[in-house]
Structures are given as C-alpha cells and as structure tokens.
Amino acid sequence: MPSLYEHAGGEEALHRVEEAFYRKALDDPILKPLFPARRPHHVDHLTWFTAESFGGPDRFSRELGFRYLIEVHRGLAITEEQRRRFAELYMETFDESAPPDDEEFRQAVREHVEFGTRVAVQNSHAATEEELHPLREVPRWTWAGDDRQ
Numbered sequence: 001m002p003s004l005y006e007h008a009g010g011e012e013a014l015h016r017v018e019e020a021f022y023r024k025a026l027d028d029p030i031l032k033p034l035f036p037a038r039r040p041h042h043v044d045h046l047t048w049f050t051a052e053s054f055g056g057p058d059r060f061s062r063e064l065g066f067r068y069l070i071e072v073h074r075g076l077a078i079t080e081e082q083r084r085r086f087a088e089l090y091m092e093t094f095d096e097s098a099p100p101d102d103e104e105f106r107q108a109v110r111e112h113v114e115f116g117t118r119v120a121v122q123n124s125h126a127a128t129e130e131e132l133h134p135l136r137e138v139p140r141w142t143w144a145g146d147d148r149q
Contacts, residue, residue, distance in 0.1 A: 003055030004141055007105055011051050013097075018046040021093040030085040034076055052138045053112060066137050076124040083117045104143065112141045 008014055022043050025031045048060035049069070060069075090113050094106070119133045126132045 001143065004105070004108055004143065005051055005054035005056035007102075008054060011047060011056060014050050014054070014056075015043065015047045017094055017097045018050065019043050020097055021090050022046065024089055024093060025086070028085065028089060030082055031089070034078065034082060034086075049138060053116075053141045055140065055142070058138070061138055066135075070123055070132060073120045073123040074126060076120075078117075078121045078124040080121070083121050087113045087117050108141065108143055108145070111145055112139075115139070115145075 005011075005014075008017075022035075022038075025035045026038055028035075045060070045064065048057075048063070052058050052060045087110075091106075091110055094109055116139075119135055122131075122133045
C-alpha cells in the first residue's frame with residue numbers, strides 16, 4: 001500500500017493544497033488574527049511538514065526541526081473556535097484541490113489535521129516546557145493514524 005504522501009500525489013500536490021489553504025486562511029475573519037500577513041516561506045514549511053508526516057521526505061525535520069514548530073505556536077493563544085475553523089477550512093480546501101476521491105484517505109487526512117490542531121492549541125497556551133504537548137518530532141501518519149500509537 002502506498003504511503004499517504006504517495007497517494008496524495010507527492011510534494012507538488014501537497015504544495016497546491018497548502019497554497020490554496022494559506023490564501024483562504026489569510027482572508028478568513030476567524031483565522032486572520034493567527035495569520036495577519038503572508039509570510040514568505042509559510043507554504044513551503046506547511047508543505048514540508050505535511051509531506052514528512054505523510055511518509056515523504058524528512059525536509060521539515062532536517063531544515064527546521066520540530067522545535068521550530070513549537071516556537072511558532074507559542075504565545076498565539078489559539079481558541080477552540082480558531083482550531084475548529086482551521087480544521088474545517090483545511091478539509092474544505094483539501095476537497096477542492098482534487099486529491100484522490102477516497103474516503104479512507106480523506107479520513108486519515110482529517111485525523112491528522114484534528115490531531116495537529118489540538119497539539120497547536122496546547123502549545124499556543126503553554127507558559128512552561130511542562131505545559132507543552134509531549135510530541136517532539138514530526139508525527140508519521142499512516143492509513144491507521146499516528147504510527148506511534
């Protein structure tokens with residue numbers, strides 16, 4: 001069975017999803033406080049993270065490291081409304097970007113986004129290292145979910 005990365009169409013296909021999502025997030029009134037201005041490398045970083053999570057190249061870990069992800073979320077104080085809207089908008093964009101029309105694949109992507117947004121919320125409110133989510137590496141997502149489970 002192919003990895004989620006291969007099934008999605010690889011880096012180019014994931015980049016299209018991340019670019020479309022980012023454009024929407026920048027204009028969304030609920031997410032606007034989290035994305036006040038376009039950052040030049042944000043789409044690339046999102047793509048690298050998703051690609052690695054889905055079984056593709058480990059570029060995110062090699063070039064940025066997971067600590068980078070923790071630090072960009074710290075202090076954002078992401079609300080539950082923003083978390084839900086992020087997941088909703090991501091899945092909407094994912095569906096519009098024409099990835100494989102496959103409910104099993106879509107479910108794996110949804111679980112990945114739900115997990116990731118919950119980690120981001122926790123880290124965005126953490127005042128100390130102990131309050132951070134225990135995840136310290138890019139999760140490797142499979143058809144059955146996070147492979148560390």
